[in-house]
Amino acid sequence: MGRVEGKIALVTGAASGLGRAIADRLAEEGAHVVLTDIDTQAGEAAAREIGGDAMFLHHDVTDGARWEAVMAAIEDRHGRLDVLVNNAGITLMGSVEDIGWEQWRQTFAVDVDSVYWGCRTGIALMKRTGGSIVNIASGAGIKASAGLFAYNAAKAAVIAATKSIALHCGQSRYGIRANVVAPGAIRTPIIDKVLAQVPDPDAMLKGFEASHPIGFIGQPSDIANIVLYLASDESRFATGAVFSVDGGMIL
Numbered sequence: 594m595g596r597v598e599g600k601i602a603l604v605t606g607a608a609s610g611l612g613r614a615i616a617d618r619l620a621e622e623g624a625h626v627v628l629t630d631i632d633t634q635a636g637e638a639a640a641r642e643i644g645g646d647a648m649f650l651h652h653d654v655t656d657g658a659r660w661e662a663v664m665a666a667i668e669d670r671h672g673r674l675d676v677l678v679n680n681a682g683i684t685l686m687g688s689v690e691d692i693g694w695e696q697w698r699q700t701f702a703v704d705v706d707s708v709y710w711g712c713r714t715g716i717a718l719m720k721r722t723g724g725s726i727v728n729i730a731s732g733a734g735i736k737a738s739a740g741l742f743a744y745n746a747a748k749a750a751v752i753a754a755t756k757s758i759a760l761h762c763g764q765s766r767y768g769i770r771a772n773v774v775a776p777g778a779i780r781t782p783i784i785d786k787v788l789a790q791v792p793d794p795d796a797m798l799k800g801f802e803a804s805h806p807i808g809f810i811g812q813p814s815d816i817a818n819i820v821l822y823l824a825s826d827e828s829r830f831a832t833g834a835v836f837s838v839d840g841g842m843i844l
């Protein structure tokens with residue numbers, strides 16, 4: 594038996610990076626995975642490569658109506674939802690003086706509104722049978738950087754929102770747990786997009802490594818494995834917690 598055998602799992606932003614690694618890992622351990630993303634080509638390819646009954650749906654996580662449609666499609670296909678991984682996110686670099694209003698709004702739309710919609714529509718379906726919500730925040734939601742103004746604020750909001758959700762679901766006896774994973778730097782396309790926004794990417798990469806006391810940055814499987822634990826019944830007593838998987842970055 595796999596560690597999440599038979600569970601129905603939705604992973605957003607699953608066409609790339611951490612989302613893809615999480616979907617792969619959950620499927621390896623027996624989950625029926627639903628991958629969503631705005632990148633249809635890569636998302637469809639990922640679902641094909643995972644095989645079995647893995648399904649891809651085009652889904653902009655800022656769009657509340659689309660969230661309703663995604664949950665309806667999951668209910669039609671599987672009848673329930675056991676695991677929701679709110680993973681899709683973006684990082685726009687800049688200090689409080691650099692980040693324009695549009696960038697601030699865009700960061701909050703993708704990184705925070707997604708959690709609002711995902712948890713509201715997800716809880717509506719999950720509360721019939723219970724389940725596990727995993728919100729991917731960041732070490733940057735705990736430890737600030739001058740040049741990550743909008744991202745710091747957005748990921749801190751995800752952490753606080755998750756604690757409130759965990760309390761509500763616990764007190765309501767829904768059998769739904771909600772936890773945060775706060776990764777340190779993990780080499781995925783998001784890091785490449787950040788490096789592309791700065792004048793000296795090599796120096797920034799060395800800086801990332803130096804800021805992780807363990808001496809290296811992580812790989813997607815480091816995050817996929819903690820999400821697997823939180824998705825499984827092994828973590829049945831964990832809720833409202835922030836799981837830092839960051840090589841000691843926030844210490």
Ligand SMILES: NC(=O)c1ccc[n+]([C@@H]2O[C@H](COP(=O)([O-])OP(=O)(O)OC[C@H]3O[C@@H](n4cnc5c(N)ncnc54)[C@H](O)[C@@H]3O)[C@@H](O)[C@H]2O)c1
Pocket residue numbers: 605606607608609610611612629630631632652653654655680681682683684703729730731732775776777778779780781782783784
């Ligand atoms: N990689 C890291 O170092 C790191 C560290 C801490 C936290 N995180 C967080 O992990 C999550 C995944 O990051 P990643 O490194 O895999 O990034 P990534 O850029 O490789 O993947 C993000 C995915 O989200 C999708 N996406 C972007 N906007 C979307 C939208 N509006 N609707 C639906 N999908 C959308 C992209 O198409 C992409 O497939 C993000 O929330 C990120 O903030 C990453």
